[in-house]
Amino acid sequence: xxxxxxxxxxxxxxxxxxxxxxxxxxxxxxxxxxxxxxxxxxxxxxxxxxxxxxxxxxxxxxxxxxxxxxxxxxxxxxxxxxxxxxxxxxxxxxxxxxxxxxxxxxxxxxxxxxxxxxxxxxxxxxxxxxxxxxxxxxxxxxxxxxxxxxxxxxxxxxxxxxxxxxxxxxxxxxxxxxxxxxxxxxxxxxxxxxxxxxxxxxxxxxxxxxxxxxxxxxxxxxxxxxxxxxxxxxxxxxxxxxxxxxxxxxxxxxxxxxxxxxxxxxxxxxxxxxx
Amino acid sequence: xxxxxxxxxxxxxxxxxxxxxxxxxxxxxxxxxxxxxxxxxxxxxxxxxxxxxxxxxxxxxxxxxxxxxxxxxxxxxxxxxxxxxxxxxxxxxxxxxxxxxxxxxxxxxxxxxxxxxxxxxxxxxxxxxxxxxxxxxxxxxxxxxxxxxxxxxxxxxxxxxxxxxxxxxxxxxxxxxxxxxxxxxxxxxxxxxxxxxxxxxxxxxxxxxxxxxxxxxxxxxxxxxxxxxxxxxxxxxxxxxxxxxxxxxxxxxxxxxxxxxxx
Numbered sequence: 001x002x003x004x005x006x007x008x009x010x011x012x013x014x015x016x017x018x019x020x021x022x023x024x025x026x027x028x029x030x031x032x033x034x035x036x037x038x039x040x041x042x043x044x045x046x047x048x049x050x051x052x053x054x055x056x057x058x059x060x061x062x063x064x065x066x067x068x069x070x071x072x073x074x075x076x077x078x079x080x081x082x083x084x085x086x087x088x089x090x091x092x093x094x095x096x097x098x099x100x101x102x103x104x105x106x107x108x109x110x111x112x113x114x115x116x117x118x119x120x121x122x123x124x125x126x127x128x129x130x131x132x133x134x135x136x137x138x139x140x141x142x143x144x145x146x147x148x149x150x151x152x153x154x155x156x157x158x159x160x161x162x163x164x165x166x167x168x169x170x171x172x173x174x175x176x177x178x179x180x181x182x183x184x185x186x187x188x189x190x191x192x193x194x195x196x197x198x199x200x201x202x203x204x205x206x207x208x209x210x211x212x213x214x215x216x217x218x219x220x221x222x223x224x225x226x227x228x229x230x231x232x233x234x235x236x237x238x239x240x241x242x243x244x245x246x247x248x249x250x251x252x253x254x255x256x257x258x259x260x261x262x263x264x265x266x267x268x269x270x271x272x273x274x275x
Numbered sequence: 276x277x278x279x280x281x282x283x284x285x286x287x288x289x290x291x292x293x294x295x296x297x298x299x300x301x302x303x304x305x306x307x308x309x310x311x312x313x314x315x316x317x318x319x320x321x322x323x324x325x326x327x328x329x330x331x332x333x334x335x336x337x338x339x340x341x342x343x344x345x346x347x348x349x350x351x352x353x354x355x356x357x358x359x360x361x362x363x364x365x366x367x368x369x370x371x372x373x374x375x376x377x378x379x380x381x382x383x384x385x386x387x388x389x390x391x392x393x394x395x396x397x398x399x400x401x402x403x404x405x406x407x408x409x410x411x412x413x414x415x416x417x418x419x420x421x422x423x424x425x426x427x428x429x430x431x432x433x434x435x436x437x438x439x440x441x442x443x444x445x446x447x448x449x450x451x452x453x454x455x456x457x458x459x460x461x462x463x464x465x466x467x468x469x470x471x472x473x474x475x476x477x478x479x480x481x482x483x484x485x486x487x488x489x490x491x492x493x494x495x496x497x498x499x500x501x502x503x504x505x506x507x508x509x510x511x512x513x514x515x516x517x518x519x520x521x522x523x524x525x526x527x528x529x530x531x532x533x534x535x536x537x538x
Contacts, residue, residue, distance in 0.1 A: 029407055032401075033398050040390065045389065109384045114384060116402065186307055272357075
């Protein structure tokens with residue numbers, strides 16, 4: 001039993017959740033600095049810089065294009081546009097899962113020597129990847145508008161909302177996962193296997209419409225299925241996404257974010273002690 | 276803190292019956308497979324034995340006091356400092372602090388070798404809870420205090436370790452906290468810089484700042500602090516005027532030569 005003291009002005013933890021949220025708000029400048037640092041360290045000594053960030057996903061998309069267009073022969077018009085509108089979403093989620101495992105351990109020394117809310121580290125990792133994702137997606141949107149739609153379709157208007165949903169869902173999963181992985185090292189071992197599975201059970205290279213009706217309810221247990229499917233509607237088809245799915249995913253993402261934060265909040269005191 | 280005339284000002288630091296227990300794991304389940312098996316079999320998931328870092332700590336530090344925590348390794352000094360700084364949560368009891376706390380537990384935590392001196396100053400200041408507006412007004416002073424004016428645009432990896440420590444101390448001491456917690460960070464830099472640090476801390480004390488310092492450097496503590504608290508085995512063994520406590524502590528160390536080697 002941890003009896004937490006309800007003392008005043010104790011920065012890194014409190015039994016009162018409102019204190020923790022207020023403390024998070026006070027740490028916003030630290031958050032900005034950490035995001036800056038993450039991006040700067042990654043790019044300042046690299047000549048090609050952002051080209052590398054795009055290189056990996058674009059190469060994967062090219063391979064998927066060749067394999068599933070010309071070998072497996074999935075019949076989807078403008079298959080490249082279909083792949084581009086979903087793959088980056090998957091890639092962002094995957095990178096965040098990987099980051100979740102290492103972020104608290106990487107900052108062990110820092111969290112043992114200064115009092116600040118530990119979620120700042122997680123949010124900094126998330127936001128610096130979100131910045132990269134944002135730039136990549138602007139390029140994708142431009143490519144789709146010019147070469148696929150020949151204009152800006154109505155569906156693009158939903159993209160900002162989809163980013164928010166993706167961010168909430170990912171944060172809600174990454175927060176508890178990062179705490180679990182300081183207790184259980186096997187999260188790290190399980191992740192490559194999980195990533196491989198996730199790639200095949202997510203509608204990255206096939207549309208949801210190809211999934212048999214029998215397994216479709218189970219298929220949507222994977223949160224990425226709904227999110228990627230919404231991106232297909234909004235970006236690839238350029239139409240207003242199905243509102244039932246949009247509403248469902250909104251509820252889901254908000255729920256996961258709240259639940260994830262509550263789990264994290266329950267174990268926050270252990271972050272500095274165990275890492 | 277605003278002081279009112281009818282009620283006495285609350286102490287800077289208050290530890291009431293604080294206990295900090297850590298667990299030593301005789302068996303720690305680290306795989307999910309084992310976790311499920313143990314859950315199904317209703318075996319305990321972790322077999323752990325508690326050991327105490329802090330057995331019982333009752334401490335009141337008034338505003339303007341400079342307290343030295345002394346004791347052998349493992350006596351709970353650093354843990355006490357982390358509890359006061361809000362980095363660890365107490366297992367039992369309450370820790371209250373009144374005023375802005377700056378904890379310098381490890382100099383240069385959060386420094387990154389690829390960033391320049393100036394960038395590291397900004398990052399470390401943010402870690403210490405300084406807003407960018409506050410940083411802007413103090414940046415020049417910090418750099419001058421650290422004596423690294425000519426190196427601010429050089430990546431930190433080209434700095435000497437002394438220069439790094441100087442930057443860290445310069446930032447930490449210019450946060451202008453009400454309560455400054457120092458863990459073994461008094462002995463950084465060369466002689467000239469150490470004198471500047473001591474002077475800075477004295478100034479801080481004269482302005483009403485509270486210091487809680489952990490150090491093995493008895494002479495520095497003697498000149499800097501007004502009160503000594505000797506911890507042994509996670510309890511307060513002696514609490515009083517700095518000279519008396521340091522003398523008693525030094526005497527006990529020389530009486531046990533084996534402990535002197537550890538201490």
